[in-house]
Amino acid sequence: MPRRRSYDQYCAAARALDTVGDRWTLLIVRELLAGPRRYTDLHADLPGVSTDVLASRLRDMERDDLVTRRKLPPPAAAVVYELTPRGAGLLPVLTALAAWGAPDLGEPGPTDAVRTHWFALPLLRTLGERVGAGAGTVEVRLSAAPRSTFHLHLGADHAKEAAGAPGAAYGEGPAPAGPDAVLTLDAATCRALCGGTSLFADAMRDGAVTVEGDGPLAKALRGE
Known part of the structure; x- marks a missing residue:
C-alpha cells in the first residue's frame, strides 16, 4: 500500500486529520453510521x-x-x-460537526443534493440533549414534502443492540423492531431544530412537533 500522506506534526489533531482529513472520508463515515452499505448505495447517497x-x-x-x-x-x-469500532468512534466527531454547521444550512440551494437521512446526525444531538441518558429508538416522520421516514438510535448500548453493527446510529425507513417514540414534523421544523433556530419544547408547544409513545423515552421527549 502507498504511504499515507501526513502533516508530520506531533499533534493529536494533525494525526486524526492524517486519517480522516481527505475529501469524502467523513461523509462516507456519515453514510455508514446507518449500518452496512453496498458500494452502489454509498455512491448513490454521495x-x-x-x-x-x-x-x-x-x-x-x-x-x-x-x-x-x-x-x-x-x-x-x-x-x-x-464501520469498525474505530470508525464508529467518529460518531461524536460527526455530530459535533453537524451541530457546528447546521446554522449555515438555510434553505436548500438550486444545486444542493438533499437526502432526508442527512437530518439524522444533528437530530441525534438535539434529541440526546432533550432526553439526557434516555435510550431507545425514535422514528422520525416528515409530514410534508419531501415525505420520508427514518429512525434514530439514542444511547450507545441501545444502538449496538438494536442495529447489530458498530456505530449504527440511525437508519432509513421505519424502525425495524418498532420505535420507542414517534416524532412527526415537517422538513422546515426539522431544519429549524437541527440548526438551533427552534427549541424542541417550543416546537411541541406550537404543535409543530408531535410525539407518540407511552414509554420512558417518549415521555422524556414530551418533558413529562
Whole structure:
C-alpha cells in the first residue's frame, strides 16, 4: 500500500486529520453510521463523488481500520462495507460537526443534493440533549414534502443492540423492531431544530412537533 500522506506534526489533531482529513472520508463515515452499505448505495447517497475516488477512499479507510468489507449470506450474496469500532468512534466527531454547521444550512440551494437521512446526525444531538441518558429508538416522520421516514438510535448500548453493527446510529425507513417514540414534523421544523433556530419544547408547544409513545423515552421527549 502507498504511504499515507501526513502533516508530520506531533499533534493529536494533525494525526486524526492524517486519517480522516481527505475529501469524502467523513461523509462516507456519515453514510455508514446507518449500518452496512453496498458500494452502489454509498455512491448513490454521495452525489458528486466519482467511482474512482470512492473506491480509493474505501481502500484507504480499510487500510486505516475505519471500515471493513464482508459478504452477505445468500440469497443477498452482496459485498457490504461497514464501520469498525474505530470508525464508529467518529460518531461524536460527526455530530459535533453537524451541530457546528447546521446554522449555515438555510434553505436548500438550486444545486444542493438533499437526502432526508442527512437530518439524522444533528437530530441525534438535539434529541440526546432533550432526553439526557434516555435510550431507545425514535422514528422520525416528515409530514410534508419531501415525505420520508427514518429512525434514530439514542444511547450507545441501545444502538449496538438494536442495529447489530458498530456505530449504527440511525437508519432509513421505519424502525425495524418498532420505535420507542414517534416524532412527526415537517422538513422546515426539522431544519429549524437541527440548526438551533427552534427549541424542541417550543416546537411541541406550537404543535409543530408531535410525539407518540407511552414509554420512558417518549415521555422524556414530551418533558413529562
